[in-house]
Amino acid sequence: MTAELVRGQNHPLPDTRLEIRVSAGHPVVAGATLGDEHGRVPGAEWVAHPGSPSLPGVDVPGRCAADLRLTVDLGAVSDAVHRLSVLLALPAGAGAGRFGALAAPFVAVAGRDGTDLASYTITGLDSESAVVALELYRRQGAWKVRAMGQGYEGGLAALLGDQGLERPAELAASILAAVAPEPPAAEPAPPVADPAARLPEVERVGGSTPPTAPDTAPAPAPPLPPTPPAVPTTGTPTPAMGTAGPISYAHPRRQAAAAPEPRQAPPTPVAGDASGWSMDERLYNQVWGMFEDLARTAAAYRSACDFAESRLDRELDQSLSDYRSRVGGANDAARATARARHDELVERAQEVLDRDLAQLAAEAEVVEPALPPAYARWDSPVWHAYRVPAEEPMAIRLGDLHLPERTDLRIPMLVRLPLERGLWVDSGRGHSEAAGLLDEVELRRLALDCAVAHAARLLAAHPAGEFAVHVLDAAGAGTAALAPLVDSDVLAAPPARGAAGVSAVLEQLTERVDLLQMALRGGAADALPPGLDTARQLLIVHDFPHGFDDRAVTRLRYLADEGPSVGVHLLMVADRADAAAYGPLLDPLWKSLLRLTPVADDHLADPWVGHAWSYEPPILPLGSRILREVLAQVTAARYGKRP
Missing domain, CATH: 2.60.60.30 (sav2460 like domains)
Incomplete structure (x- = not known):
């Protein structure tokens, strides 16, 4: 079929x-x-x-x-x-x-x-x-x-x-x-130097040397000419003109096979079967292949359903506009036929969707346990064998994505490293139904917990000493949630408090960005001050805009725009409504950051078909100490001690 x-x-x-x-x-x-x-x-x-x-x-x-x-x-x-x-x-x-x-x-x-x-x-x-x-x-x-x-x-x-x-x-x-x-020639064309150029197109194609692909592969046979095809080599031969015998009416281009090949069963999923130089790269490409397949499959199903609905509406309108069909039951028969065709199209689309989703679900069951720590969920057993890596991975996992066609099919949301833009954990209600059901205090606590989990994963994904974290907590409202970072001694300095602390950290990071940009533009990277920390920097900003004056806001915008190019990244934990007094001044700030949420929300769109993907934040298992154990490993590697 x-x-x-x-x-x-x-x-x-x-x-x-x-x-x-x-x-x-x-x-x-x-x-x-x-x-x-x-x-x-x-x-x-x-x-x-x-x-x-x-x-x-x-x-x-x-x-x-x-x-x-x-x-x-x-x-x-x-x-x-x-x-x-x-x-x-x-x-x-x-x-x-x-x-x-x-x-x-x-x-x-x-x-x-x-x-x-x-x-x-x-x-x-x-x-x-x-x-x-x-x-x-x-x-x-x-x-x-x-x-x-x-x-x-x-x-x-x-x-x-x-x-x-x-x-x-x-x-x-x-x-x-x-x-x-070619324009018609007024007189015979002069002879050409290359005799092959005068040959018919079929001969030129068959005798030309095909371009080579990047890797060697067996060369294909020359294409069939557009002239009447030759008799196939297998099947019933056609007798020559003037000879006796039955005539074969088989299509001359259709070769008879000895036996029909059975339909191939869906391939068995294998973790890491995508292309790549390393297992991490193959798994990364496989995950994003799953994401693309799910996006295309859902788009095809929705398109098929929309087509069925539009055709049903058109056929119903046509049956109603024909006055001759209003008598004798012809109208009812036409509508019944139109609805039957509609149901058949939707049923076929559903069958294809179910087939593709089942294959993707089987692949997810195989891929998820094989993911390395940077790509794995916090409840994955791989974290219990965690060791500080010797090199930075391709990406980190910032949560999961799913579509309403099958909510239990989760695709890891992998973001490439180094980060091209900062992150924003939205502690406001927005238009999220899940956020609207939570108390404001609880929602803000969940937002900071998510930010700590993101920061811990970034620390765990980088080699020892190559990633530093700073925290701005002007009012000290995040002491409890920040405890895993503070107690493990992974922060570059204690969380900055008050307006003076906020200003000092922002000034330090702004100067660092200026120095690195001048060195890179001038081609004098070796002329940096000897005491300058060359590790990538992450600035966690909690409870914004509390403790920020106009100068601090300007520096924050500067870091959001210019910092990523030289390894300085923002992780904002804020409710946009709290900064409404600044008006459109901060619109570029929010737009420059990747918005994440502490609860499930459907605010992310893919660039292919524009689906509204539901985002699930990373959740630590209740009562788990895995976060503190991982941070202890990071601290031990940083100071050259055993955990």
Whole structure:
């Protein structure tokens, strides 16, 4: 059964030898880009297009037409290739110049026996003149296809630039020039120096040397010519003209297999099966692959349900507008048929969603126990064997993320190190239902507890002496929550109290930022004062703006803007409403920080499909002493003592 995909939906590929058919109803240019584990296309030699139609494992048409075929052998692509994007573009001089004025393109993916595996009608395009139609990608050692439909108003150049290519305009121009019609010659063309240039296009493609991918891989066979296909080597042979015998009416491009291959079962999840140089990097890439898969799967399900609802409304409106159907029960029959189609579409979407969520849940059960301390939950047994690392990890875990489609499927929220922006634990109620149920004092206590947990994880993730923590607690209201940091002696100095203490710490960190920036800009990093601490700095600000005057507020904004570039980071614990007296003056401050909450809240959005993700803060097990034990290890390593 062919899977009819909607935008964002994925489908497993049981075969690696594929044929991708494009039917646009108008001439288009088809190509393919090969991406690495980050989805980036390293160079023009990773792009198959009409001017260079063959890459290892990929062959695209060398012409522009309304009906095109691409052949893909995923088993022959380089191991460095993790994504293959099928792109379509309107040729130069196309009448409408945009997909929105033309028939919606249709793409289908077929297996080696010609059976369609998945299809996708690219709807919703308007002023775009180039589109990424499909994406074939590796997942847990297997390949999947995803319906993309991502259009670009800037055309082919914008599409290629978005995939990381340098000088995309030049490559786009050469692709379009390869399919541009040649002007009619007024007289016979003079002989050319290269005889191969006079050969038909089929011979040139077959005899040309395909560009090499970054890693060696077996070279594919030359693409099939657009002329009538040859007789297949397997199956029933077609007799020659004039000979007796039965005639085979089999499709000449469809080869008969000895026996149909069984459908592959979902791959067994394995922790660390993503690409990467180390296990930490592989686990990091795997976690974010799970995040992306969950985002796309949920988007496809919601899109399918919206499509079913809109089609139901349209069909009901049509049945009501036809006065002839109001008699004889035809109206009721039409509405019943429309609702049945709606229910069938929703049921199919739910089946696909359940399948993908079950696979992701199985993967999460395998990945979570394998995560290192920087990525693990506080209740993970890995913390009991914690030792101060010799080098900084790629990222740290700041909580969990989930979607309403399955709330028990939690994806670790990993943030890269070093931090690119400061953190803000919001101690206000905001629009959170969970925060609205708590007492104001309890909510503020939970916010500071979360900040302490974040600071402890940052300390635990860095080698000894390479991360320092300062605390501003002007009123001393956070003494109890800050006790684990104070008692373990991991702070650079005792928490600063009063307006004078706040001013002194801010002045010290501001001067440090100024010195480091001047040294870096002047290329004189070795000329820093000998006593300057070069470790990264974290400033925890509690109970803001208590104890802050205008000068202190200005310095705080400066640290938020300029500090991260030289290793000085903020961790604000504040309610924005408390600083309302400053008006819009502090708006840049809040926007520059990553907002976290001490209770579950759905305030985070992903950059792909804009889901509202529910954020779960890191929670220490009740009565656990793991935080103090970890901080004791950090202190011992800092002073060269045994814990």
